[in-house]
Amino acid sequence: MKPFEYTRAGAAAGAVALFRPGDMYLGGGTNLVDLMRLGVAEPERLVDVSRLPLDRVEADGDGLRVGAAVRNSDLGAHPLVLARYPMLARAVLSGASGQIRNMATVGGNLLQRTRCPYFQDVSKPCNKRLRGSGCPAIPGDHAHLAVLGHSPACVATHPSDMAVALAALDARVHVTGPAGSREVPMPGLHRLPGDEPDRDTVLEPGELITAVALPPPPPGRATYRKVRERASFAFALVSVAAALDVGADGTVAGVRLALGGVAHAPWRATRAEAALLGAPAGEEAFARAAEAELEQAVPLPRNAYKVPLARNLIVQTLRELTP
Amino acid sequence: MEITLRVNGDERTLPVDPRTSLLDLLRERLGLTGSKKGCDHGQCGACTVLLEGRRVNACLLLAVACDGLAVTTVEGLAGDGALHPLQEAFIAHDAFQCGYCTPGQLCSAAGMLAERGPSAVTEDLAAEPGLTAGEIRERMSGNLCRCGAYQGIVAAIAEVAR
Incomplete structure (x- = not known):
């Protein structure tokens, strides 16, 4: 591991004031420390923000405000999250292991990097590590990678489960930085790769996530479903965050759908949502909506299985949520 | 430092x-x-x-x-010359073979037994789930055992959880 300096911040404003080019913020470190060991991340200094007083989950009217330093395990076990946002609870509980959830923070979960094998292997080119060096995943091993929104430069996926639920719930990410504070909507924090795949998010250098604000939960029933290669402790091949509200006349009165494991960002399925609103809740409308979304998919030779997998998972999840 | x-x-x-x-x-x-x-x-x-x-x-x-x-x-984990109940249960249930993963399994199980709330396999988020074999397996999924002593590990943890 390349030598680095370490300092701990006592307040969010203090962390931002400390930050200088070449620094990185350290949350739980479950991804960053590993990337440093692999030589993928080489910060000159770590500014530890894991002990900032941003560790509360609080009701905000009928919504919720979650501090950026809240541990994933505390979020997934919080009574307000379990009662109001079952989709978010299930997403968080489906991620990683008990040990990692005890360490990982909300802010760090959002900013974790892709697990693309070439990104994590410094002996290989990777446009995300070094823009312009190439993407060996496109001709190589892309079985776990993106089918939506990718570019000729990068087919990486964002690995977070939590972020998929936040994208479906219209969360807002509170950020503070050298130029002041702002709110970034979900989806919207994570970028599609385009020709700048080294930029995962819209955050500027030195900007720090301080909280995630959730508006009141959408009406109806909600859940998170995840398909992976083993029953636990694995990243999603495809996941679906869904909320469905069926009116008294049997038509869809409200719907939220977001996909994980398929793109460089949590993928809000806006075309599927538009196709579902007002339609009779049932197999036929669910299948048509899934098709409307996945029409845009551009699968690669070894990940084409994700398209029918996503379609079937959308249909099955909506069926499960139908009263 | x-x-x-x-x-x-x-x-x-x-x-x-x-x-x-x-x-x-x-x-x-x-x-x-x-x-x-x-x-x-x-x-x-x-x-x-x-x-x-x-x-x-x-x-x-x-x-x-x-x-x-x-x-x-x-x-x-052990105090005053007595083994921790998990250590006793691991011995009683043959919950290891080579033993390399055992310290991690023991610490993980001790931490897990103190945790509250549902897991990814809990059906009803509102109920406090009992520690069935399925719950134990899900909650212990961050600990691998290359010898495959999982049957004994699950039985040992279940005994202490009772």
């Missing part, structure tokens, strides 16, 4: 390179070789210890980030 840790009840102050993981500090600086280095990437759980009572992967923690905190390793 100089840091202070409370390790198995004893206060230890020592200078560390910021690159040192908590696992390497425990094993190589403090001679506590119970915690094992398996993958060194947080994927196998052999390095699991309790930090402030919560199970964590010591290989993914920088020692400097643990300054001022309390660590319990497998060496600290």
Whole structure:
């Protein structure tokens, strides 16, 4: 591991004031420390923000405000999250292991990097590590990678489960930085790769996530479903965050759908949502909506299985949520 | 940098390179070789210890980030010459073969038994789930056993959970 300096911040404003080019913020470190060991991340200094007083989950009217330093395990076990946002609870509980959830923070979960094998292997080119060096995943091993929104430069996926639920719930990410504070909507924090795949998010250098604000939960029933290669402790091949509200006349009165494991960002399925609103809740409308979304998919030779997998998972999840 | 840790009840102050993981500090600086280095990437759980009572992967923690905190390793589970109930149950149920993953399994199980709330396999989020075999397997999925002693591990944890 390349030598680095370490300092701990006592307040969010203090962390931002400390930050200088070449620094990185350290949350739980479950991804960053590993990337440093692999030589993928080489910060000159770590500014530890894991002990900032941003560790509360609080009701905000009928919504919720979650501090950026809240541990994933505390979020997934919080009574307000379990009662109001079952989709978010299930997403968080489906991620990683008990040990990692005890360490990982909300802010760090959002900013974790892709697990693309070439990104994590410094002996290989990777446009995300070094823009312009190439993407060996496109001709190589892309079985776990993106089918939506990718570019000729990068087919990486964002690995977070939590972020998929936040994208479906219209969360807002509170950020503070050298130029002041702002709110970034979900989806919207994570970028599609385009020709700048080294930029995962819209955050500027030195900007720090301080909280995630959730508006009141959408009406109806909600859940998170995840398909992976083993029953636990694995990243999603495809996941679906869904909320469905069926009116008294049997038509869809409200719907939220977001996909994980398929793109460089949590993928809000806006075309599927538009196709579902007002339609009779049932197999036929669910299948048509899934098709409307996945029409845009551009699968690669070894990940084409994700398209029918996503379609079937959308249909099955909506069926499960139908009263 | 100089840091202070409370390790198995004893206060230890020592200078560390910021690159040192908590696992390497425990094993190589403090001679506590119970915690094992398996993958060194947080994927196998052999390095699991309790930090402030919560199970964590010591290989993914920088020692400097643990300054001022309390660590319990497998060496600290047993007290006053008596084995921890999990250690007794692991022996009774043949919950290991080579034993390399066992310290991590023990610390992880001790941390897990103190945790509250549902897991990814809990059907009803509103109910406090009982620790069925399925719940134990899901909650222990961060600890791998290459010998495949899972049957014994699940039985041992279930006995202590009762």
